[in-house]
Amino acid sequence: MNRATALGYLVLALAAPVLAQDAEDERIARALEGPASFHFLESPLGRALESIQEEHGIPIVLDPGAGQPNVSLTIEGVSLDESLRGLLEGLGLAHVVEDGVLLVTRRDALERRRLEVRSYGVLDLVERTDDHPGPRIGIAALESYEGGSMGAIFAEDTGLEAFSIEDLEEYIRSTVEPASWDREGRSISIVGASLLVVSQIPEVHARIEEVLEEMRAVGERQVEVEGRYYALARSDLAGVVGDPAARTVFLDAAARQRLADRGRLLDQLTIRCDNTQRASASSTRLVAHIRDYDVTIAQSSVVFDPIVGLLSEGMTLDVRPVLSPGGQRVAVDVRTQLVRFAGAPRDVPVTAGEAK
Numbered sequence: 001m002n003r004a005t006a007l008g009y010l011v012l013a014l015a016a017p018v019l020a021q022d023a024e025d026e027r028i029a030r031a032l033e034g035p036a037s038f039h040f041l042e043s044p045l046g047r048a049l050e051s052i053q054e055e056h057g058i059p060i061v062l063d064p065g066a067g068q069p070n071v072s073l074t075i076e077g078v079s080l081d082e083s084l085r086g087l088l089e090g091l092g093l094a095h096v097v098e099d100g101v102l103l104v105t106r107r108d109a110l111e112r113r114r115l116e117v118r119s120y121g122v123l124d125l126v127e128r129t130d131d132h133p134g135p136r137i138g139i140a141a142l143e144s145y146e147g148g149s150m151g152a153i154f155a156e157d158t159g160l161e162a163f164s165i166e167d168l169e170e171y172i173r174s175t176v177e178p179a180s181w182d183r184e185g186r187s188i189s190i191v192g193a194s195l196l197v198v199s200q201i202p203e204v205h206a207r208i209e210e211v212l213e214e215m216r217a218v219g220e221r222q223v224e225v226e227g228r229y230y231a232l233a234r235s236d237l238a239g240v241v242g243d244p245a246a247r248t249v250f251l252d253a254a255a256r257q258r259l260a261d262r263g264r265l266l267d268q269l270t271i272r273c274d275n276t277q278r279a280s281a282s283s284t285r286l287v288a289h290i291r292d293y294d295v296t297i298a299q300s301s302v303v304f305d306p307i308v309g310l311l312s313e314g315m316t317l318d319v320r321p322v323l324s325p326g327g328q329r330v331a332v333d334v335r336t337q338l339v340r341f342a343g344a345p346r347d348v349p350v351t352a353g354e355a356k
Contacts, residue, residue, distance in 0.1 A: 024100035028058045032097070036080035040087075042070045048087070049104060056080060063105035066093050108183070114201045115185045120208070123194035125215055126165045134280030134318035137339050165190055168215075172196075176207045214327070223321035223330060224272045227281075229338055230263035266338075269317040276322050284314030284339075313339045 038055070040048045046062055048071050053060040069091055075083040084095050084104075094107040096114075103110075169188055173181050180186055180200070189197045198208060232240060240258045241249045251259065273279035291309030295302060318335040 024059075025097050028097045028100075028102055031056050031058050032081040032084075032102075033079055036078065036083040037076040038083070039074045041072050043072070044068050045071050045091070045104075052080075052084075059101045061101045061103050063103065063109075065109065066091075066105055111183065111201050112185055115199055116202060116205060117197065117199045118205055119191070120196045120198065120212060121194060122165060122168060122196055122212065125168060125212070125219060126194060129274050129277040131278035131320075132280055133278055134282055134316040134335070134337075135284075135312075137282070137284050137312040137314060137316060137337055165193065165196070169196065172198075172208060172211060176211060177204050180204060218323050218327040219275055221323065221327065222272055222274055223323065223332075224270065225317070225319045225321060225332060225334075226268060226270045227315075227317040227334075227336060228268040229266040229315050230259055231266055232259070232263040236262045266340075267315055269315065271317060271319055273319070273321065276320065278318070278320040280316060280318040282314065282316040284312050284316070287311045287313060311339075315339070 034056070036052075036056070038048075038052065040051075043051075045066070046068055049060045049062055071087055071091070073087050075086060088094055088104065089107075092107055093104055094110050095102055095104050096110055097103075169190055172188060177200075181188070185199055186204075187199045191197050198205065200208070240255060240262060241251070242255075243249070267283050269281040269283060271279050271281045287310070288308055289311050290306040292307040294305040294307060296305060297303075316337045320333045322331045322333075324330070
């Protein structure tokens, strides 16, 4: 027999037990899906498991470290898997199919053996989208405009930030099996700016993957914000918004209808933007005005040289919407401006005179 033939026999000899073991695991898994019915009253756990083994024809091994507590339980009409969970959970035990047998052991010992470390790249969930803040409007000197004819751009950021990797870590801890993270060996760590390293059992990893997929689906959604600007008589203010001194008022459908009935709609702006993106819309016009005079004193007269300024009037809407990871809620940071002429500027006569 040459070396290649001997190696082939060795591979076949090793493969045969593995295939048989896999087939036995599948047979036990099918039995766990089937119905179960039993009644135990102060029965030793080992004897109860022997009864289940004989009834369903599957090999069951009780870990000696699990002890021999007495069990009392009546089950009928549910699967064998659910029946075993009901029998074992109150004892701090669990069952698992491995190596061709159904093993019953302590839950904490089983979970330590089943811990897996996986890494999750989350750059797409925490990176910032390009922002487009709105302009400042109002009175400004012509030479002070840095944002072109629309006015200087808001440089400071809004209050809401994009979902950070620290926020993501805390969200996973608080929503995915929150009680499990204090157990031995369970952890979630931030590595760099875009990587989460998690040590958990496979079922929790599966749930984490589902949550991240849900967040990615939300991240692809857009948010539409509509701002309406009304002129409302002071006497009607309390009847529409309630407390006129409140800085923020949430209007229900009835209040919005009262506003539409009593107010005069000046304009409305609509913005469609990505989740966590800062975006803006504006409706403005520029008006030139004389904001000051340079006074030139000659030998026998005074000359007034007008300095031209710009007044930008209209309205702006500057928003950043942030959807919750599940997409059920949206928080919107809103910054708005409304500038209107109070009336035509009063003419002031200017005459030249003699210098004194």
